[in-house]
Amino acid sequence: MQILVLSDSHGRTDILSRILLLHPDADLIIHCGDGEKELDSFLSAHPDWAFKIYHVCGNCDYTERSPRSLTLTLPFGHKLLAVHGHYLQYGDFHENLARFAKDEGADIALFGHFHTRCDMTLDGVRLFSPGSCAQPRDGLPPSYGLIDIFENGVLTSHAELPRTSSSYAAD
Secondary structure (H helix, E strand, O other): OEEEEEOOOOOOHHHHHHHHHHOOOOOEEEEOOOOHHHHHHHHHHOHHHHHHEEEOOOOOOOOOOOOOEEEEEOHHHOEEEEEOOHHHOOOOHHHHHHHHHHHOOOOEEEOOOOOOEEEEEEOOEEEEEEOOOOOOOOOOOOEEEEEEEEOOEEEEEEEEOOOOOOOOOOO
């Protein structure tokens, strides 16, 4: 199973669409917040993708229809928690997220909000942020993530969109 993970697209429908269309065979697509408007736009043009796209509410998403968190059961005994993360940032964020994931029975926790990439394991929970696909804050190019779930383990990776003249336009 392959999961495409995005976050913090902040109005850049063009970037979100490019990434999604690069990975049409992804089994699940999870947006970790601040991208509701772009997802709505993509889904209006590609309604047949709706069954595999999930998203959580970010601090810049202004509707009540996205959940604050999402928990999904995955193959081979894995369970995933997705959050944006803005409401867990007080104190030690990573510890808060790992604790929340364990409370939900999840061994993988996805998050956004900080616009930085992360891939670490804390207290038995894999914490993964794809970074921002539109406005990175870690000195690296815009990015997204791929998670492959296998019977013998989980493989995570960060990917970058090839640069075009409009990829990095100021918002």
